[in-house]
Amino acid sequence: MKKSATSRIVIFEPDEEELKKALVGRELSPSLDAFLKMLLKRKKWARKINIPSGRDDVAVVLVFTSALKEAGLEIFSELHIFFAGKIFVEKWQLVGERERIALLPKEIFRALDISKVRVEGTLVSVEFCVPSIGGRRAETLVKAFDFSGEVPRVEIIPDPLIREEPGDGPLLR
Numbered sequence: 001m002k003k004s005a006t007s008r009i010v011i012f013e014p015d016e017e018e019l020k021k022a023l024v025g026r027e028l029s030p031s032l033d034a035f036l037k038m039l040l041k042r043k044k045w046a047r048k049i050n051i052p053s054g055r056d057d058v059a060v061v062l063v064f065t066s067a068l069k070e071a072g073l074e075i076f077s078e079l080h081i082f083f084a085g086k087i088f089v090e091k092w093q094l095v096g097e098r099e100r101i102a103l104l105p106k107e108i109f110r111a112l113d114i115s116k117v118r119v120e121g122t123l124v125s126v127e128f129c130v131p132s133i134g135g136r137r138a139e140t141l142v143k144a145f146d147f148s149g150e151v152p153r154v155e156i157i158p159d160p161l162i163r164e165e166p167g168d169g170p171l172l173r
Helices: 016-022 030-042
Strands: 009-012 046-051 058-068 073-083 086-095 113-120 123-130 139-146 154-158 162-165 169-172
Touching: 009 016, 016 030, 030 046, 030 058, 030 073, 046 113, 058 113, 058 123, 073 123, 086 139
Parallel strands: 086 154
Antiparallel strands: 009 046, 046 058, 058 073, 073 086, 113 123, 123 139, 162 169
16 A cells, blocks of 8 residues: 555545545545546435545545335435445445335434544544434444455445334434
8 A cells, every 4th residue: 555645535525526626636546546436426425535644545435325116215325435445335224115204303314424534454444423413412433344354345234323222113313
């Protein structure tokens, strides 16, 4: 890995033009450059790109996606982590196809914010700021992704903003 002399790059609601501007003077590995360009072409609702300082082979991208299913619309947040040519995607289901969107609290559609990305060996740690909800203070959530072995391409998990209460169904954090 070649060290980059510039600071971290954070781009909100990026498009290809904004990405070009942010990368002026910054060298990225060819595979990371191709990954970012491909992601922006295929995922129209990219919310944030975070490239840590001192790295040319790591990026974390937060994306919204949807799929029209037979019973209704599914909405996901996706976290795309690129590290040294490997890609891991974690999908958080915000709305299932049978759920009525109008009945869900508005807070469910608020995105987590990527605040830090750290790399230690083959471990990529992503720190999120979970938005304040219902008068509660914002929380910090840290997830670690191990790239040492085979990396699963896509993993679907519940939205980190929702926690299950036994017998009560989903509640906001």
